[in-house]
Amino acid sequence: MCPGRNVVLLTASLVLGDLLRQRRFTPERPLDTDQVPGTLSPFHLRFTVSRG
Ligand code: HEM
Numbered sequence: 001m002c003p004g005r006n007v008v009l010l011t012a013s014l015v016l017g018d019l020l021r022q023r024r025f026t027p028e029r030p031l032d033t034d035q036v037p038g039t040l041s042p043f044h045l046r047f048t049v050s051r052g
Contacts, residue, residue, distance in 0.1 A: 024052035 002008075019025075028046040 022052060024050045026050070 025047040026049075028048060031045075
């Protein structure tokens with residue numbers, strides 16, 4: 001297993017947390033987070049970004 005795994009997860013979490021604090025992300029298509037399927041591709045999600 002990659003020994004850098006926790007460094008990568010921590011860094012990505014901090015970057016995402018900072019982005020969420022600074023901007024408002026609105027999904028371009030409705031996203032029901034109660035019913036997100038396991039097959040949802042994160043590569044196809046699109047968000048409109050505005051100053052939060
Ligand atoms: C997005 C970032 C990263 C990805 C996707 C990634 C992915 C991987 C993968 C797939 C392996 C092979 C695991 C295996 O053989 O089963 C690996 C091994 C390794 N990774 Fe990463 N890694 C990342 C970041 C890092 C970082 C930041 C470090 C160091 C600070 C690191 C250090 C290593 C080392 C030393 C190995 C070899 C482990 C061994 O010899 O068994 N990686 N990584």
